[in-house]
Amino acid sequence: MTAQTTMLDRGKAWLEERRLTAVDIPLWFIGMGIAILWALPFVWMVSTSFKYPEDVMTVDIEWLPHRVTVANYLKVFEYPVVRWGINSLIQASVSTALCVLAGAMAGYALARMRFPGRGLIFGIFLASLMIPTEVSVIPMLLGIIKIGWASTYQALILPTVGNVFSVYIFRQFFLTFPAELEEAARMDGAGHFRLFWLIALPLARAPTIAASVIIFTLNWNNFLWPLLVTFDESMKTLPVGIAAFTPVVGTHTQLEGYSVAMAGVTVLSLPSLLLFAVLQRYFIQGISQGSLKQ
Amino acid sequence: MAAGMPHLSMARANAGRPSAGSAGGESAPTDWMGYLFVGLFALPFFLFNILPVLFGAYVAFTKWSIIGKPKWIGLANFEAAFADHWVAVAFHNVLLYGAIVVPGVTVLGLSFALFVNQRYPLAALARTLFFAPNVVSATVIGLVWVWLLDTQYGLVNHYVGLLGLGPVPWLTSTDWSLIGVSLASIWWDLGLVFVLFLAALQDIPRDITEAAMVDGADRVRRFWFVILPHLRPVISMVVTLQLISTLRIFSQVYVMTNGGPAGSSSSPIYYIYNTAIVRSLFGYASAIGMMLFAVILVVTLLQRFAIRERA
Numbered sequence: 001m002t003a004q005t006t007m008l009d010r011g012k013a014w015l016e017e018r019r020l021t022a023v024d025i026p027l028w029f030i031g032m033g034i035a036i037l038w039a040l041p042f043v044w045m046v047s048t049s050f051k052y053p054e055d056v057m058t059v060d061i062e063w064l065p066h067r068v069t070v071a072n073y074l075k076v077f078e079y080p081v082v083r084w085g086i087n088s089l090i091q092a093s094v095s096t097a098l099c100v101l102a103g104a105m106a107g108y109a110l111a112r113m114r115f116p117g118r119g120l121i122f123g124i125f126l127a128s129l130m131i132p133t134e135v136s137v138i139p140m141l142l143g144i145i146k147i148g149w150a151s152t153y154q155a156l157i158l159p160t161v162g163n164v165f166s167v168y169i170f171r172q173f174f175l176t177f178p179a180e181l182e183e184a185a186r187m188d189g190a191g192h193f194r195l196f197w198l199i200a201l202p203l204a205r206a207p208t209i210a211a212s213v214i215i216f217t218l219n220w221n222n223f224l225w226p227l228l229v230t231f232d233e234s235m236k237t238l239p240v241g242i243a244a245f246t247p248v249v250g251t252h253t254q255l256e257g258y259s260v261a262m263a264g265v266t267v268l269s270l271p272s273l274l275l276f277a278v279l280q281r282y283f284i285q286g287i288s289q290g291s292l293k294q
Numbered sequence: 295m296a297a298g299m300p301h302l303s304m305a306r307a308n309a310g311r312p313s314a315g316s317a318g319g320e321s322a323p324t325d326w327m328g329y330l331f332v333g334l335f336a337l338p339f340f341l342f343n344i345l346p347v348l349f350g351a352y353v354a355f356t357k358w359s360i361i362g363k364p365k366w367i368g369l370a371n372f373e374a375a376f377a378d379h380w381v382a383v384a385f386h387n388v389l390l391y392g393a394i395v396v397p398g399v400t401v402l403g404l405s406f407a408l409f410v411n412q413r414y415p416l417a418a419l420a421r422t423l424f425f426a427p428n429v430v431s432a433t434v435i436g437l438v439w440v441w442l443l444d445t446q447y448g449l450v451n452h453y454v455g456l457l458g459l460g461p462v463p464w465l466t467s468t469d470w471s472l473i474g475v476s477l478a479s480i481w482w483d484l485g486l487v488f489v490l491f492l493a494a495l496q497d498i499p500r501d502i503t504e505a506a507m508v509d510g511a512d513r514v515r516r517f518w519f520v521i522l523p524h525l526r527p528v529i530s531m532v533v534t535l536q537l538i539s540t541l542r543i544f545s546q547v548y549v550m551t552n553g554g555p556a557g558s559s560s561s562p563i564y565y566i567y568n569t570a571i572v573r574s575l576f577g578y579a580s581a582i583g584m585m586l587f588a589v590i591l592v593v594t595l596l597q598r599f600a601i602r603e604r605a
Contacts, residue, residue: 288493
């Protein structure tokens with residue numbers, strides 16, 4: 001009896017310490033339940049990917065497969081998945097590196113250097129965000145085909161470099177950059193280029209990581225442009241290649257379709273989910289900074 | 295990410311600030327190097343973000359396929375588009391997508407953000423789970439949901455069946471396909487909206503909500519009279535962003551249904567893709583693209599005016 005009361009008291013004290021009331025307990029259970037529900041499609045994806053094809057299309061729902069196989073993954077690699085993965089990696093990393101470097105330089109100049117038309121240039125960058133890329137993608141494709149760049153790396157990479165997000169996040173950062181540092185460096189006779197390269201950029205660790213992870217993920221997941229510009233099977237990127245794993249009757253047998261398809265998308269989602277799990281803070285900070293901190 | 299960062303468009307407040315953050319005094323000399331610094335970004339930006347739009351505006355007035363030369367045909371593409379039944383279907387569908395996805399994402403995103411903002415135990419885990427679908431590609435979203443929504447063996451219909459309801463032909467019937475694609479889109483897009491709401495909630499000064507608590511305002515009142523007024527600009531921004539991103543819906547449609555059955559889940563971008571790639575009508579596709587651009591521009595400008603009015 002006394003033990004029970006102390007338990008209850010301790011529970012009450014615990015809640016009070018956190019400014020919680022009894023209502024918070026069911027709320028917590030509902031909220032966490034929905035959070036887990038929200039992740040279940042991923043669980044189902046991974047679970048299906050390890051099942052034998054004949055265990056997949058059944059009316060029984062097996063969250064944990066009673067027998068497990070990696071055959072689906074082996075089957076995925078019968079397609080040129082490695083090649084697609086290399087294409088994706090080249091496309092996403094080169095494009096991200098160029099975009100972050102160019103964005104850092106432009107952001108630095110727009111925040112710290114004085115030259116006529118500076119405000120106008122930044123205004124144009126921001127106004128361009130009203131143009132949906134999907135709208136300019138068809139004329140761009142026409143142009144790329146005409147100059148003979150279809151199914152090339154430069155066609156995959158260059159059109160994705162001009163992402164204004166990068167300029168914006170660096171400009172915001174460099175606006176708050178202490179002027180004293182700059183002045184000290186000037187006294188030593190350092191020009192803007194050395195100032196940027198040796199002092200400003202090394203100090204801009206947080207925006208560099210945030211811009212890199214967000215833009216890399218965007219590039220890694222990019223769908224429409226790589227779909228349009230790669231006519232060659234060997235130049236496809238991973239999302240475009242694996243999209244063809246949909247078990248429409250006629251491409252795969254209906255029976256084995258979903259297990260192989262789920263193995264394919266597990267492979268595809270692993271890099272971005274891992275990157276997110278490790279660098280979550282930067283994802284979330286970068287995104288909220290990009291929109292709210294005006 | 296699903297929305298491709300269009301939310302930046304709302305951040306224009308800084309655009310015209312003349313001398314923010316400049317190091318030197320008024321007499322500082324012009325930094326000509328600045329043009330070089332900006333140029334490295336401005337060059338690809340101009341070539342691949344601006345030029346294609348100008349080029350597209352020209353192409354829209356021509357008849358042009360991959361082979362052969364463009365032929366100037368004036369407004370004929372636009373006239374054809376207004377008479378095209380499938381253009382009407384695509385634009386009609388995109389309004390339906392908007393009517394389902396925008397409220398879905400906004401209401402759920404706000405609820406999830408309110409929950410995570412309570413700083414309950416394991417709140418960080420919940421935050422991770424809510425945001426995670428946003429970081430995977432359309433291919434993942436599409437294939438996983440095609441499987442989840444499979445009419446015969448899909449997980450969703452299994453649990454719908456346990457409720458005693460018949461199997462729903464989520465992606466295979468003209469009545470349901472748009473709803474099926476919308477479910478996947480809500481799951482995909484929610485993360486971004488959720489994070490924006492969460493950041494806005496964390497920006498509300500603690501003492502304001504605590505003062506309301508001391509005054510004896512209960513949860514519902516605190517939300518209604520203290521939190522919601524603070525969130526109004528963010529809600530307006532989120533609704534606009536999500537509306538624009540839904541107007542551009544393509545990849546999940548392409549992966550999940552190919553716009554079908556019978557065009558019932560098609561969208562403007564899907565139709566543009568089909569017109570250009572399958573039918574090789576680049577001029578016509580560009581014209582429909584310009585029409586979509588006009589719609590998106592109107593939505594953006596309306597939101598800007600709405601914000602300015604209030605300020």
